[in-house]
Structure formats: C-alpha cells, structure tokens
Amino acid sequence: MGESHPHPRAPHHPVLHNEYCINRRQRLRACHVCREVCPAAVYQVPQGHEPKWENCLNCGLCSAQCPARCITPSKSEMRDYLFAMMEADLPTISCGHSSAEGMLQVSCVGAIPWEYLAYLSVTHNVVLYTGECEGCLSGHGKECVATTLGQLEKFHGGDSTHVIVSEEAVEEPQDLRVRSSVFLGATKRGQDALAQAYSDIRSRDYGGLVFRKMLADLLDFVSSKAEMPVDCVVDLPQPNERCYGCGICADICPHGALRVETEGSGEAEGSGRVNASLQAWKCVGCGTCAIVCRRKAMEEPSPRAVPTLRSVELGEFFVRVCSQCGRPLPPEQEGERCVLCLRSRLSR
Numbered sequence: 001m002g003e004s005h006p007h008p009r010a011p012h013h014p015v016l017h018n019e020y021c022i023n024r025r026q027r028l029r030a031c032h033v034c035r036e037v038c039p040a041a042v043y044q045v046p047q048g049h050e051p052k053w054e055n056c057l058n059c060g061l062c063s064a065q066c067p068a069r070c071i072t073p074s075k076s077e078m079r080d081y082l083f084a085m086m087e088a089d090l091p092t093i094s095c096g097h098s099s100a101e102g103m104l105q106v107s108c109v110g111a112i113p114w115e116y117l118a119y120l121s122v123t124h125n126v127v128l129y130t131g132e133c134e135g136c137l138s139g140h141g142k143e144c145v146a147t148t149l150g151q152l153e154k155f156h157g158g159d160s161t162h163v164i165v166s167e168e169a170v171e172e173p174q175d176l177r178v179r180s181s182v183f184l185g186a187t188k189r190g191q192d193a194l195a196q197a198y199s200d201i202r203s204r205d206y207g208g209l210v211f212r213k214m215l216a217d218l219l220d221f222v223s224s225k226a227e228m229p230v231d232c233v234v235d236l237p238q239p240n241e242r243c244y245g246c247g248i249c250a251d252i253c254p255h256g257a258l259r260v261e262t263e264g265s266g267e268a269e270g271s272g273r274v275n276a277s278l279q280a281w282k283c284v285g286c287g288t289c290a291i292v293c294r295r296k297a298m299e300e301p302s303p304r305a306v307p308t309l310r311s312v313e314l315g316e317f318f319v320r321v322c323s324q325c326g327r328p329l330p331p332e333q334e335g336e337r338c339v340l341c342l343r344s345r346l347s348r
C-alpha cells in the first residue's frame with residue numbers, strides 16, 4: 001500500500017491513502033467527512049480527491065475523523081503519539097487552548113484517533129485537557145471532540161470513567177494512575193514488550209490501522225494476563241437472511257476485514273454452506289460492505305460486544321450453489337447452473 005497524494009505535501013501534513021476512501025470503493029453513497037471537518041478547505045470530495053495541501057493547518061482533524069481510516073497522522077505526529085504511549089504512567093493530553101500542559105500536546109482533542117485513546121485507557125485513566133471548546137478550528141473542534149469521546153465511551157461499553165476531561169490541571173490521585181491491579185503487571189511488562197514490538201513501527205505498513213493493531217495486541221496481552229477476555233464494543237456489520245454468499249461485500253471492504261466463503265456442504269449436490277467472519281481490528285465500521293450489497297443483506301455496522309478484536313464469526317448458513325462451479329446461486333436464479341457457467345456453455 002503506497003502513500004497516494006497527488007499534490008505536494010509537506011512531511012508534517014497528514015497522509016492520505018486514497019485507495020481506502022469510501023468514495024473510491026462505491027458511488028452509491030458519498031462520504032464528505034474530511035471536507036466537512038477540515039477548517040482549511042483542503043479536501044474536494046466527493047468529486048475529486050486532490051487535496052490542497054498548501055492550505056493545510058496540520059490540525060489532524062481529518063485523520064481522526066475519517067470513517068474509513070484512510071488518512072493517517074504525519075510521521076512526526078505518529079512518533080509523538082508512540083513516544084507518549086510507551087512512556088505514560090498517567091497519560092495527559094492537552095490541546096493548544098488549554099491552560100494545563102499535558103505530556104502530549106495536540107491541536108485539538110478531536111484530532112486524536114479514538115483507538116489511540118482506547119489503547120491508553122485499557123490500562124490507565126486518561127486525562128484530556130481542553131480549552132473551552134468554543135469556536136475552535138472554525139467551529140469543528142467541539143463536534144470532533146464529542147465524536148471521539150462518544151466512540152471511546154462506546155468501546156468501553158458505555159462507561160465514560162476511563163477518560164477525565166478537564167479545563168484545568170488535575171491532581172494526581174493514586175487511583176488515577178492505573179485502573180486495576182490486574183492490569184498493573186500487564187502494563188509494566190506489556191509496555192516493555194510493546195515498545196520492543198513496535199520499535200520499527202514506521203517501517204511497518206498497517207495503513208490507517210496502526211492504532212487498531214496495537215489495541216488488538218494489547219487486549220490479547222491483558223486478556224492472557226487476566227486469564228479472561230476483556231470485552232469491548234465496536235461497530236461491526238452483520239449479514240442477514242437475504243445473504244446468499246456472493247462475496248461482493250468482502251471484495252469491496254477497504255481493509256480486507258471481511259471474509260465470505262462458500263463450501264459445498266457434501267450433503268446434497270447443489271447445496272453449500274456460507275461462512276461469514278471478520279477480523280475485528282481491521283473492520284473500521286465504515287459501512288461500505290452494507291452500501292454495496294444491493295440485496296440489503298448486510299446490516300449497517302452497529303455496536304457489538306466482542307471478547308477479542310481478532311476473528312469474529314458473523315454467521316453460517318446454507319445456500320444453493322451452481323452444480324458445475326460451486327459458486328452460490330442468487331435465490332431468484334432458476335436451474336442448477338450459474339449465469340457464468342451457462343454463458344460459457346452457450347459460447348462453446
């Protein structure tokens with residue numbers, strides 16, 4: 001996956017991975033999120049995706065708010081995020097309008113990818129120092145902060161106590177440092193292990209999913225130490241009974257999260273079994289799979305509690321398959337063969 005940015009872009013600007021953009025994947029529903037949140041009119045979507053980087057203020061709102069995770073923070077910002085992540089005992093993050101200074105300074109709290117805050121808040125309480133959040137970044141900042149905090153609260157199953165938002169410096173009470181003694185051991189050793197594992201983070205290519213990958217690794221680590229799964233809530237799509245296993249949704253998924261596989265059942269000729277699953281850390285909940293399914297057989301992503309961000313089974317069901325090639329047959333298709341096999345037979 002290469003970085004695609006057709007216009008000159010300074011190293012401190014965000015990086016746009018055009019190939020993941022929802023508008024590149026389908027034309028049924030346009031996404032304008034980056035254009036809406038950007039205070040500097042950098043993005044021209046959905047008509048074209050040729051960012052005017054010369055206008056960019058480096059606020060980072062676009063990278064945190066893009067639903068498909070196709071915009072990543074600049075490499076220098078990434079380095080600051082990762083450094084803070086490894087060092088933090090009491091993670092404090094401040095925006096430029098706050099009177100208190102956090103260990104990590106950002107232009108706006110809404111410019112922090114929520115997965116980054118989720119990572120920190122699995123083991124620690126996180127303190128966010130904001131300004132008054134009025135009129136920030138042409139009025140977009142407040143909305144973006146609310147979206148980010150909403151995502152985070154959902155991830156923790158509706159619990160908002162993991163993050164403390166304050167306009168003033170917060171004293172450091174003991175119970176603020178680490179939320180659970182179970183996690184204390186995990187955190188000390190875990191931070192070392194993760195620092196080691198991610199020392200070459202910039203040479204790895206997870207596109208816009210790097211914090212999600214780290215979050216999945218951390219949850220695995222904490223679960224293994226606690227000897228029980230650490231539930232979290234993420235938005236996942238769900239196939240319904242109209243699905244016949246064509247697999248178009250899986251082909252179109254920008255991050256390759258979804259798998260729809262059909263096997264012959266072996267019980268009766270012409271019948272098969274569809275298995276739908278996804279890698280939850282790769283599923284950003286963008287909904288592209290639901291948009292492209294013309295049979296309305298994929299439900300829009302909705303909150304789902306999962307014990308892991310690895311493989312999640314979405315369902316298994318029986319379908320008719322072509323008696324010649326084994327591809328699934330649409331329910332309305334008559335006969336035993338699919339259109340492709342019928343066509344190739346006729347052309348012979």
Ligand code: SF4
Pocket residue numbers: 020021022023031032033034035045065066067068069070071
């Ligand atoms: S926010 Fe992301 S998915 Fe939406 S148009 Fe912009 S780059 Fe594409």
Ligand code: SF4
Pocket residue numbers: 014037038039040041042043055056057058059060061062063
């Ligand atoms: S960093 Fe801010 S100014 Fe630059 S493109 Fe993104 S939203 Fe626009």
Ligand code: SF4
Pocket residue numbers: 236237252253254255256257258278282283284285286287288289290301
């Ligand atoms: S599975 Fe669907 S919602 Fe998840 S990333 Fe892929 S297209 Fe988006």
